[in-house]
Amino acid sequence: xxxxxxxxxxxxxxxxxxxxxxxxxxxxxxxxxxxxxxxxxxxxxxxxxxxxxxxxxxxxxxxxxxxxxxxxxxxxxxxxxxxxxxxxxxxxxxxxxxxxxxxxxxxxxxxxxxxxxxxxxxxxxxxxxxxxxxxxxxxxxxxxxxxxxxxxxxxxxxxxxxxxxxxxxxxxxxxxxxxxxxx
Numbered sequence: 333x334x335x336x337x338x339x340x341x342x343x344x345x346x347x348x349x350x351x352x353x354x355x356x357x358x359x360x361x362x363x364x365x366x367x368x369x370x371x372x373x374x375x376x377x378x379x380x381x382x383x384x385x386x387x388x389x390x391x392x393x394x395x396x397x398x399x400x401x402x403x404x405x406x407x408x409x410x411x412x413x414x415x416x417x418x419x420x421x422x423x424x425x426x427x428x429x430x431x432x433x434x435x436x437x438x439x440x441x442x443x444x445x446x447x448x449x450x451x452x453x454x455x456x457x458x459x460x461x462x463x464x465x466x467x468x469x470x471x472x473x474x475x476x477x478x479x480x481x482x483x484x485x486x487x488x489x490x491x492x493x494x495x496x497x498x499x500x501x502x503x504x505x506x507x508x509x510x511x512x513x514x515x
Contacts, residue, residue, distance in 0.1 A: 415479025
């Protein structure tokens with residue numbers, strides 16, 4: 333699969349397509365100062381004490397302002413999300429997303445994470461890497477590498493290692509649950 337952004341979006345499965353478009357639009361809007369990132373970030377106390385429930389949704393959709401790190405992380409994660417969407421049956425995918433959203437929301441009480449989309453996409457990448465470690469992943473259609481190196485690159489580019497490692501642990505937890513309890 334060629335991963336030039338325009339080509340990829342034409343071929344993307346529906347959930348990935350919509351998620352990618354929303355991520356890109358929100359990031360462009362915050363980069364151009366149309367939206368304030370402070371109204372989008374995930375803050376556990378504001379959500380449950382001040383009843384700002386919109387942050388439950390926007391926190392998982394906002395991946396940060398556009399920069400080189402954002403481009404590399406977002407597009408490689410969206411690529412793995414598309415492959416995961418194609419790999420898992422629809423019911424299993426719903427269960428996976430529910431598990432990821434609930435786990436990350438619960439852990440956000442103890443580890444502050446203004447962008448829960450980062451551990452969410454990190455968990456998806458980890459699941460993809462565990463199932464397909466030797467698949468080739470393309471970044472912008474230029475760089476090609478084996479999928480097993482993707483978490484190390486994401487960790488190296490991460491601003492907060494705890495959040496990235498949390499996403500990896502949640503993804504590995506899903507694989508453990510799926511292989512032991514769901515089979």
